[in-house]
Amino acid sequence: MKQDDRAIGIFDSGLGGLTILKEVHALLPRENLIYFGDTAHVPYGSKSKETVTEYSLNIARFLESKKVKLIIIACNTASALALSAVKKHTKAPVLGVISPGAKCAVNKNKGGKVAVLGTEATVKSKAYVKEIAKLDKKTEVKQYACPLFVPVIEEGILNGELLDLVINKYLAPLKKMKPAAVILGCTHYPVIKKHISRILGGKTLLVDSAEETAKEAKKLLTEKGLLKQNGKGKIEIYASDSPARFSKLAVNIIGGKKPKVKENRFYI
């Protein structure tokens, strides 16, 4: 059987994409993974298409220098704004997180209402609305920007009154809409999934793009014959700024011990 030891490159503006790294590692434990968190420019969610594209292309170049066999844009904002630019400038196949999440929401919920929770930039791009329309024109989609979710999660507020107030603030309009599925359209959000579910009432399907993207990555590598068949996968993590802080906060996202994080600066 064909064997491909090259790593999968995964990147995000910061920590959130680690939820995807975790799922990919769980599903494909033999694969070597290289993660890049762009902490010198985090967050992307409030920035423009031009700026997010510039940052994403720089990271893709870095990952290509590491000879990756697949690039996963583990960030909804960068997937929404920069996927086509990264695909155009990159030889390796590129996977975003929008399409897997949209597919799941539509397949499990044909014709029903779908709500998308995301950053300001993801909502403004209408990426999920367009992607869902391609799959099923009948699905009604509404988007809700939730700018406080990321800072609250990065501050380690993972339960309690303050978190509930913030969730309630953004979910109040969803209670009227009564969607059949809610897409967690930012890689940080799965961390507070159970609280979102509880506040929504527990019957709504929550689509976690981390799981869906990991499945899509496995499918793509299998189809192209690019899987690594033997051994245990190694994980390498880079951050463009403050690697020690990144390592400390990573625990809020993926649990466990503080991972080793290398610094790689290439701005200016």
Next chain:
Amino acid sequence: MKQDDRAIGIFDSGLGGLTILKEVHALLPRENLIYFGDTAHVPYGSKSKETVTEYSLNIARFLESKKVKLIIIACNTASALALSAVKKHTKAPVLGVISPGAKCAVNKNKGGKVAVLGTEATVKSKAYVKEIAKLDKKTEVKQYACPLFVPVIEEGILNGELLDLVINKYLAPLKKMKPAAVILGCTHYPVIKKHISRILGGKTLLVDSAEETAKEAKKLLTEKGLLKQNGKGKIEIYASDSPARFSKLAVNIIGGKKPKVKENRFYI
């Protein structure tokens, strides 16, 4: 009398420094002001000294190209991490926000306890602790990082239960410390000053670096004979990303109508 029409350059990572622009304009209404908000890299508060210095030097170069007669670093994080580097590379005099705030806290409160509220990076730099020690060794200083204040203010949450919970979260240890003065060590914080004061109990002196820095700027320009003596000052605002968003959010900081904001990109 000598007359100097050149503008005062003021910069911040984003919107917060507008509180300083407002005070400088109120105190020196004849002066032309050029404001630069580095929205392509905001926030600075969670980034490293190297990165914040690089961004600050780029902005200082831009302001010098506009022939400013004074640069005000209207950002506590950049003042704490990059003031000496900017001074070294710039011909115009440079004023940070740390020293004016520290002076005020010490002068009005000799020997008493002082609490500093700031971003992670400002707290880590110990800039206020060092500055206060230079002025008065007896003053006891404690620092508290308040990472959620900036995103909450930028989200327009300027009163109510959620804001109170966030303030209470960070101010709980201050209630035990009972400081005589609290320095609002981030240019965003004056926006929620009355709520901080209410939750502290109303007797504590709150030091607003915006007012103090404006006074210091007036003193410096007067001493150097650099004041503009006639006419009405013009305000020019630049942002390195998303000028329309900047203009919209500026209203949360300085009130009034949406200001005109020009775009100036100079990253990579």
